[in-house]
Amino acid sequence: SAVISQKPSRDICQRGTSLTIQCQVDSQVTMMFWYRQQPGQSLTLIATANQGSEATYESGFVIDKFPISRPNLTFSTLTVSNMSPEDSSIYLCSVWQADTEAFFGQGTRLTVV
Amino acid sequence: QKEVEQNSGPLSVPEGAIASLNCTYSDRGSQSFFWYRQYSGKSPELIMFIYSNGDKEDGRFTAQLNKASQYVSLLIRDSQPSDSATYLCAVNPPNDYKLSFGAGTTVTVRA
Numbered sequence: 001s002a003v004i005s006q007k008p009s010r011d012i013c014q015r016g017t018s019l020t021i022q023c024q025v026d027s028q029v030t031m032m033f034w035y036r037q038q039p040g041q042s043l044t045l046i047a048t049a050n051q052g053s054e055a056t057y058e059s060g061f062v063i064d065k066f067p068i069s070r071p072n073l074t075f076s077t078l079t080v081s082n083m084s085p086e087d088s089s090i091y092l093c094s095v096w097q098a099d100t101e102a103f104f105g106q107g108t109r110l111t112v113v
Numbered sequence: 114q115k116e117v118e119q120n121s122g123p124l125s126v127p128e129g130a131i132a133s134l135n136c137t138y139s140d141r142g143s144q145s146f147f148w149y150r151q152y153s154g155k156s157p158e159l160i161m162f163i164y165s166n167g168d169k170e171d172g173r174f175t176a177q178l179n180k181a182s183q184y185v186s187l188l189i190r191d192s193q194p195s196d197s198a199t200y201l202c203a204v205n206p207p208n209d210y211k212l213s214f215g216a217g218t219t220v221t222v223r224a
Contacts, residue, residue, distance in 0.1 A: 001159075031210045033210070033211065033212075041216075042201060042214040042215060042216045042217050043157070043201070043203075043212070043214045044214075045211050045212065045213075048210075048211065058211075090156070092156055092157075094212070096210050099210075100145075100162065101159060101162055102147065102159065102203075102205075102210070102212060103159060104149075104156045104157050104158075104159075105156060106155070106156050107155075107156040109154075
C-alpha cells in the first residue's frame with residue numbers, strides 16, 4: 001500500500017492563528033483528499049486536492065478557511081486558517097491506489113485553545 | 114436520510130465469538146464499499162473492500178454485499194481483544210472517489 005506521511009502529527013495552536021498540514025506520498029497518486037474527524041464523530045470530506053488547479057470543496061467548507069495546495073502528484077498541504085476551538089479535530093489526507101483502495105495518513109490532531 | 118448508516122453500538126462480544134457489523138447505504142448506484150478499523154487516537158486502517166455481490170473473505174474477516182438490499186456487513190470470526198476498535202463503513206458513488214462514512218460501530222472484545 002501507499003505510504004502516506006503527514007506532518008505535524010499533532011499541534012496545539014492559539015485561536016486566530018493558522019496551521020499548515022503536509023501530506024507526502026511515496027508514489028504518484030491521482031486522487032488525493034482531505035478529511036476532518038471531529039471529536040467522537042466520523043470522517044467528513046473537506047475537499048479534493050487537484051494537481052495544478054484549485055481544490056474542489058464540499059458543502060460547508062470554503063477556500064478562505066481551508067486553502068489547499070497540490071503542486072505535484074505526491075504532495076499536498078491543507079491550511080486551517082484563523083482557527084477557533086471548533087476547528088479542533090483530526091485532519092487526515094487520503095489517497096487512492098490503483099483506483100481500488102483508499103488509504104489514510106496517520107492524521108494530524110489539532111487542538112485550538 | 115443519512116447516506117451511510119451503521120448499526121448502533123457499542124457491540125460487546127466474548128473472545129472467540131463472531132462479531133457482526135452492519136451497514137446500509139442510500140445511493141443505489143454506489144459501487145465500492147470499504148471497512149476501516151480505527152483504534153482510539155489512530156487513523157483509519159483499511160481492512161477490506163468489496164465491489165461485487167456476495168462474500169469476500171480475508172483471514173478472520175468476511176465482508177458481505179447485497180446491492181439489491183443496499184446492505185454491506187462485516188463479520189469478524191474468532192474475535193480477539195486486539196479487534197476492539199471502532200469500525201467504519203465507507204461507500205463511494207459511481208465514477209467518484211469521494212468516500213461517505215458511517216458513524217462507526219465500536220466493538221469491545223471481552224477476554
